[in-house]
Amino acid sequence: MSDFSNYKFGTTAIHAGAEPDPTTGAIMTPIFQTSTFVQEYPGKHKGYAYARGKNPTREALQKNIAALEKGKHCLCFSSGMGAIDAVMKLMRPGDEIITGDDLYGGSYRMFTKVFANFGIKFHFVNMTNAANIENYVNSNTKLIWAETPTNPTMQIIDIEACANIAQKNNLLLAVDNTFASPYLQNPLSIGADIVMHSVTKYLGGHSDVIMGALVVNDDKLHEQLAFIHNSCGATPGPMDSFLVMRGIKTLHLRMERHCFNGRKIAEYLKTHPKIEKIYWPGFTDHPNHEIAKKQMRDFGGMISIVLKDKSIDNTFKIASSFKVFSLAESLGGVESLINHPATMTHASIPKEEREKAGVVDNLLRLSVGVEDVEDLIEDLKHALG
Numbered sequence: 322m323s324d325f326s327n328y329k330f331g332t333t334a335i336h337a338g339a340e341p342d343p344t345t346g347a348i349m350t351p352i353f354q355t356s357t358f359v360q361e362y363p364g365k366h367k368g369y370a371y372a373r374g375k376n377p378t379r380e381a382l383q384k385n386i387a388a389l390e391k392g393k394h395c396l397c398f399s400s401g402m403g404a405i406d407a408v409m410k411l412m413r414p415g416d417e418i419i420t421g422d423d424l425y426g427g428s429y430r431m432f433t434k435v436f437a438n439f440g441i442k443f444h445f446v447n448m449t450n451a452a453n454i455e456n457y458v459n460s461n462t463k464l465i466w467a468e469t470p471t472n473p474t475m476q477i478i479d480i481e482a483c484a485n486i487a488q489k490n491n492l493l494l495a496v497d498n499t500f501a502s503p504y505l506q507n508p509l510s511i512g513a514d515i516v517m518h519s520v521t522k523y524l525g526g527h528s529d530v531i532m533g534a535l536v537v538n539d540d541k542l543h544e545q546l547a548f549i550h551n552s553c554g555a556t557p558g559p560m561d562s563f564l565v566m567r568g569i570k571t572l573h574l575r576m577e578r579h580c581f582n583g584r585k586i587a588e589y590l591k592t593h594p595k596i597e598k599i600y601w602p603g604f605t606d607h608p609n610h611e612i613a614k615k616q617m618r619d620f621g622g623m624i625s626i627v628l629k630d631k632s633i634d635n636t637f638k639i640a641s642s643f644k645v646f647s648l649a650e651s652l653g654g655v656e657s658l659i660n661h662p663a664t665m666t667h668a669s670i671p672k673e674e675r676e677k678a679g680v681v682d683n684l685l686r687l688s689v690g691v692e693d694v695e696d697l698i699e700d701l702k703h704a705l706g
């Protein structure tokens with residue numbers, strides 16, 4: 322099996338890239354724990370020379386993720402930030418990037434504290450209205466960086482509308498697809514040039530690996546990114562690649578349950594007397610629900626809530642009184658997590674910026690896991706009560 326375009330998602334997740342080992346028949350891709358590969362004479366080898374450039378375990382995983390994103394090429398990185406860093410290195414001083422005003426905190430930090438120092442200019446705009454993006458396009462603009470659903474206020478950005486603007490103005494469109502996972506949305510199929518994942522989250526799915534990925538269709542873009550990948554060296558090891566391949570084999574099963582539990586919990590919380598506001602794109606009254614319906618297959622298990630009581634003390638008390646949900650950064654694992662973005666994932670964003678984007682002190686973000694939903698609801702009832 323090598324061409325997966327005719328197979329459905331679950332079959333692809335289990336089989337893409339996972340060829341039986343030709344020397345032993347091992348059904349699982351071996352962990353090629355090696356830094357170098359022996360050459361017969363200089364330059365004559367079996368396709369592998371040094372493991373930063375190419376490692377068979379990583380290669381198998383890259384084929385798998387490419388197939389899930391319906392892309393031609395995938396590169397895996399030692400973290401999601403490593404993947405974003407590689408995209409930024411396609412830029413030159415003077416280039417401009419248009420991105421969202423509700424970004425993953427680490428992306429915002431990298432853009433403003435690292436790449437701004439290299440003469441790259443970032444515009445942080447509300448991307449839910451595509452016209453806002455177009456207002457910032459000028460002759461220096463090179464890239465639109467979109468994240469959807471956004472973190473943590475679950476705005477939905479219209480990928481097709483962004484792709485139209487990118488094509489019209491000869492820009493690249495990159496989509497951080499971490500929150501949706503390839504199970505819910507495939508940006509390359511609706512006009513994006515680059516898909517980025519924090520593999521750490523849903524793809525890995527078991528909170529045991531840090532990894533990132535980029536998926537592209539264009540051969541030349543792949544060549545440029547592969548050059549940066551090997552030159553700058555943020556490549557993951559074979560053991561982590563193996564663990565992620567194992568994780569992905571159940572991605573479709575996990576996502577089904579994340580979505581099922583997410584819906585039940587969102588519905589439970591919607592009318593809860595202690596909750597002021599809930600962010601979940603599956604509600605028909607979510608401002609971007611129609612776009613979500615158009616570009617996503619379901620609505621996922623990421624939910625944010627704003628408590629009626631605005632005090633940070635009360636928010637902290639609730640955040641630390643769960644029994645099943647764990648208070649921790651990250652998301653997308655089998656276990657349910659609760660996070661206080663203002664002091665955890667989004668602490669690197671100045672308070673004023675943060676609050677403008679709705680990340681207030683009384684906001685909590687839930688990553689709904691795949692436990693039994695009755696237990697999760699009971700846990701919420703107790704913690705909020």
Ligand SMILES: *Cc1c(COP(=O)(O)O)cnc(C)c1O
Pocket residue numbers: 400401402403425427428468472497499500518519520521522531532533
């Ligand atoms: C976690 C995350 C990242 C960063 O990925 P790491 O694997 O932690 O480096 C980027 N974007 C989003 C949306 C994330 O959730």
